C-alpha cells in the first residue's frame with residue numbers, strides 16, 4: 001500500500017552524475033587486457049575505456065535533461081535479472097513510466113518476456129557488432145533512439161549476463177544493481193569484487209530454493225560486505241516475489257533521493 005502513495009508523489013529525476021563517474025584507471029584496463037598480451041594491446045583497451053567514459057557522460061547529460069532515472073542491472077547469466085524485472089515492472093506500472101533496454105549476445109527472448117508488461121523494450125544483440133559481453137555507452141546511445149524519452153521517467157538496462165566486464169563500462173546510469181542468486185555459491189563477491197564494489201545495491205535472488213541447498217547465506221552476505229561495506233542487500237525470490245517490498249521501496253526512494261539532490 002505504501003508504494004501506491006510513493007508512486008503518486010515521487011518522480012524520478014537525474015542527479016548531476018558525479019556519484020557514478022567511473023574513471024577507468026590502468027587497473028581497470030589491465031583486467032580486460034590480460035586476455036591478450038603485450039603493452040600495445042593494453043593501450044588499446046585503455047583507449048576504448050576513455051572513449052566510453054566520454055560517451056557515458058554525454059548519455060548522462062541527455063538523461064539528466066530528460067529527467068530520466070537510469071538503472072543498470074547486472075549479474076552472471078541466469079541469476080534472474082529478467083525474471084526480477086518482469087515482476088518489478090508489473091508492480092510499478094503504470095505509476096512509473098518505464099522502459100527497458102536489454103542486452104544479450106543473441107536472441108530476443110528477454111525482450112519478448114519483458115514486453116509482456118506493456119512497457120517499451122529495446123533488445124540489443126551484441127553479436128551484430130562483435131559479440132561484446134557487456135553494454136558500452138555508445139550502444140545505449142543508439143538504443144535510446146528507439147524510445148520516446150519524453151515519455152519515460154525510469155529507464156532500466158538489463159546488461160549482458162556477465163559478472164566481469166559490464167562493471168567496467170559506465171553507460172551513463174544513475175544506479176547499478178547486481179543480482180546474485182543462491183545457486184551460484186557464496187564466494188562470488190570475493191571472486192568478482194569489482195562488480196560488487198561498483199554497484200549500489202545487491203539482490204540476493206532465488207531464496208525460495210534455500211531449503212534445498214547447502215547455501216550459507218550469512219557467509220554470502222559477509223563476503224559482499226567484505227568487498228562493499230554496508231552495501232544494501234535485498235533477499236528476494238523473483239519466482240514468488242518474496243522480499244519484493246523493500247526492493248521496490250529502494251527503487252522508488254532512490255529516484256526520490258535523486259530528486260532531492262537535484263533540486
Ligand SMILES: Nc1nc2c(ncn2[C@@H]2O[C@H](COP(=O)(O)OP(=O)(O)OP(=O)(O)O)[C@@H](O)[C@H]2O)c(=O)[nH]1
Nearest residue numbers: 076077078079080081082083161205206237238239
Ligand atoms: N526458483 C527460482 N528460479 C528463478 C528465480 N528467478 C529466476 N529463476 C529462474 O532462473 C532462470 C534464469 O532466469 P532469468 O530471469 O532468465 O535470468 P537472467 O539473469 O535474466 O539470465 P540472462 O539474461 O541469460 O543472463 C529461469 O529459469 C528462471 O525461471 C527465483 O527467484 N527462483
Ligand SMILES: [Mg+2]
Nearest residue numbers: 081082110158
Ligand atoms: Mg535476462
Ligand SMILES: [Zn+2]
Nearest residue numbers: 132133134165
Ligand atoms: Zn565484455
